[in-house]
Amino acid sequence: MQRYYAIFYPMEDEWGVRFPDALSVNTSGKDIDEALEMAMDALSAMLVFGRKGREYQEPRGFEAIQAEAKEGELVFPVTPTEKAMEAYRPKKRINVMIPVDLLNRVGEALKDQKGLDRSKFICNAVEKRLNEGVDARS
The missing domain is CATH 3.30.160.250 (Double Stranded RNA Binding Domain)
Structure with a gap:
């Protein structure tokens, strides 16, 4: 930086x-x-x-x-x-379809995580996947 x-x-x-x-x-x-x-x-x-x-x-x-x-x-x-x-960083609200059971798993994983909500968790997962250079279709 x-x-x-x-x-x-x-x-x-x-x-x-x-x-x-x-x-x-x-x-x-x-x-x-x-x-x-x-x-x-x-x-x-x-x-x-x-x-x-x-x-x-x-x-x-x-x-x-x-x-x-x-x-x-x-x-x-x-x-x-x-x-x-x-x-x-600018943010934009979007609608995303996520299976309820997957969203429930995310909620459970975040229960005891301070400073991390579902939006941040999902953004982190997307960023990680993109940084891996893996084909997004897989």
Whole structure:
């Protein structure tokens, strides 16, 4: 995944974050930890939704970004997270016919699984099958 360096700067009661290589991506947090979390989320959204007509340059290295930072500002690497990127991926509701007994088996398998519902389970199964490169007709 692409890593961008962000400049974290103190504000009155929080830390602001700007990405010199993605100028329209800005965020903030009440402390450095929250600002970093928000920066990962903002970067993830940008990478999922695309540039939408904005021209972002390829991410530069630490030294180039550090040279732009002012006194009292910090530079940290920011990498998007799979979890945040998944949350931003567009989704579409569809109707799919699944035998009731198979759907019941899925429900039973998920009973004790936190954070996993039938939709996520089915998407994961489809993704796995496609990644295997197996003929979808089999």
